[in-house]
Amino acid sequence: MSTTKLHVLYFSATGTSRKIVRAIASGMGEVDRELDLTLLKDRQQSHRFTDQDVVVVGVPVYAGRVPVLLSNYFQQLQGQDTPVVLVVVYGNRDYDDALLELKDLFETNGFRGIAAGAFVGEHSYSSKVATARPDADDLETARAFGEEIRQKLAANEHGHLLEVKGNYPYKELVAMPPMAPETNALCTNCGLCAEHCPTEAIDFNDCRQVDASSCIRCCSCVKRCPLDAKSFQHERIVGITHYLVDHFSAIRKEPETFL
Numbered sequence: 001m002s003t004t005k006l007h008v009l010y011f012s013a014t015g016t017s018r019k020i021v022r023a024i025a026s027g028m029g030e031v032d033r034e035l036d037l038t039l040l041k042d043r044q045q046s047h048r049f050t051d052q053d054v055v056v057v058g059v060p061v062y063a064g065r066v067p068v069l070l071s072n073y074f075q076q077l078q079g080q081d082t083p084v085v086l087v088v089v090y091g092n093r094d095y096d097d098a099l100l101e102l103k104d105l106f107e108t109n110g111f112r113g114i115a116a117g118a119f120v121g122e123h124s125y126s127s128k129v130a131t132a133r134p135d136a137d138d139l140e141t142a143r144a145f146g147e148e149i150r151q152k153l154a155a156n157e158h159g160h161l162l163e164v165k166g167n168y169p170y171k172e173l174v175a176m177p178p179m180a181p182e183t184n185a186l187c188t189n190c191g192l193c194a195e196h197c198p199t200e201a202i203d204f205n206d207c208r209q210v211d212a213s214s215c216i217r218c219c220s221c222v223k224r225c226p227l228d229a230k231s232f233q234h235e236r237i238v239g240i241t242h243y244l245v246d247h248f249s250a251i252r253k254e255p256e257t258f259l
């Protein structure tokens with residue numbers, strides 16, 4: 001890693017993907033640049049990388065896929081035979097085809113997948129599913145995986161093509177009706193939710209006003225509000241959350257890595 005530069009890229013509405021990519025990168029060496037793509041303003045610029053760069057990219061899984069706003073954005077990134085570590089973070093249900101999709105998105109733009117991982121983070125919809133993950137064990141697994149990647153890079157083992165779990169065609173995207181979180185009387189209009197909304201769907205002057213057509217249901221506002229003033233009450237989300245709690249709160253899925 002001495003002559004190469006290590007870049008960390010992530011989108012992380014509720015912070016779990018960020019923790020994982022940082023832990024992986026910490027096992028790989030010193031990070032030269034961290035690009036947080038969570039906010040709209042940070043997704044306005046495209047970036048180019050060379051074969052002297054190494055990129056670690058991490059995204060959450062949304063409905064078994066790469067979030068649509070990111071698959072659009074990633075098409076603007078350009079590599080030049082740039083090694084990339086591909087990471088998805090999912091809420092203990094399944095990551096379906098998200099890792100394969102992420103790999104394809106990068107490999108069609110000049111990047112070369114050298115390692116990949118699927119890690120677990122507390123579910124955006126409920127703190128009862130994968131509660132407080134990634135935990136210390138997950139983060140240690142991520143760091144140790146980073147060390148393995150560093151050794152692979154140092155040994156210049158570029159021989160074989162990276163294979164990850166996933167199927168073609170990718171899991172079909174589920175159309176959801178436009179919806180926005182409700183705001184209860186505890187809201188003080190402090191602006192925290194609006195500041196951190198990845199699509200600027202929340203009005204900066206009146207946090208109660210949320211543009212349902214821009215909302216991606218990432219739950220940044222729900223999880224971030226110190227007064228628990230925001231929640232999704234739409235029956236589709238309530239139903240999905242019940243299903244997730246019933247089926248995935250009592251089991252523990254473990255990280256999977258591909259090298």
Ligand SMILES: Cc1cc2nc3c(=O)[nH]c(=O)nc-3n(C[C@H](O)[C@H](O)[C@H](O)COP(=O)(O)O)c2cc1C
Pocket residue numbers: 011012013014015016017018059060061062063064065089090091092093094095120121122123124125216217218219
């Ligand atoms: C719209 C949406 C769809 C999701 N779909 C899935 C899914 O298909 N499978 C899963 O296990 N978790 C799913 N999750 C949970 C997130 O992948 C998980 O909580 C992840 O840790 C969030 O990452 P972040 O903290 O970096 O935002 C979904 C979350 C959201 C908001």
